[in-house]
Amino acid sequence: MTSILIIDDDCELGRLLAQCLTKEGYYVQVAEDGEKGLALAESEAFQLIVLDVMLPKLSGFDVLQQIRQSSFVPILMLTAKEHEADKVSGLRLGADDYLTKPFSIQELIARIESHIRRSTRFNTAVSLEGVQTIGAFKLEPALHSIKVNDVPLALTDFEYRLLSFFMAHKNQVFTKQQLYQQVWKEPYLDSDNTVMACISRLRLKIRQAAPKQEAIETVWGVGYRFKGAR
Incomplete structure (x- = not known):
């Protein structure tokens, strides 16, 4: 599932954007200040970040600068200011796009879709040739x-797909329904235990290959997340 982070201190706008993007099929998290937003951006893998310029605790420009030290995730900046200097500053610091408030929700969604399409095509081309390493795990x-x-796991096709999905979204929490829809590509039934059974098999195979690894964590009452590995 494509993940988007919204960093904006306007709580009402943040909720509205989250609702609209969730309806479009995105997984959305919202942070109301720069420090929380930066912490989320550094701990989880997002496919795009919507970043307001005017933020408490840490400005949008400061957040942008720190993210760009280690990540090239697409960043679309929002601002209530209309000064050309702010737009130029954001773009020079590494922003991919700029939208001035007030704006059309549909225009924002269209820009998000455009940036994600371009980023996905680039990352897919790279991943087909290379490997992905997270701790002791190598894809x-x-x-x-x-x-x-370095011990190969004997995985079924769906076990491979599920673990690959987890590795692509390290530290993000997903419900059984989200995992089923993303990996099995079918409507989810509440009584279906397919996801739980697949995770149990994955945990067993991982422990057999590396007894001390507990990479897939149960978040009680919510779902599961991939913590990585020691």
């Missing part, structure tokens, strides 16, 4: 293989 797409401490 090799060309070989349809995942290793733990």
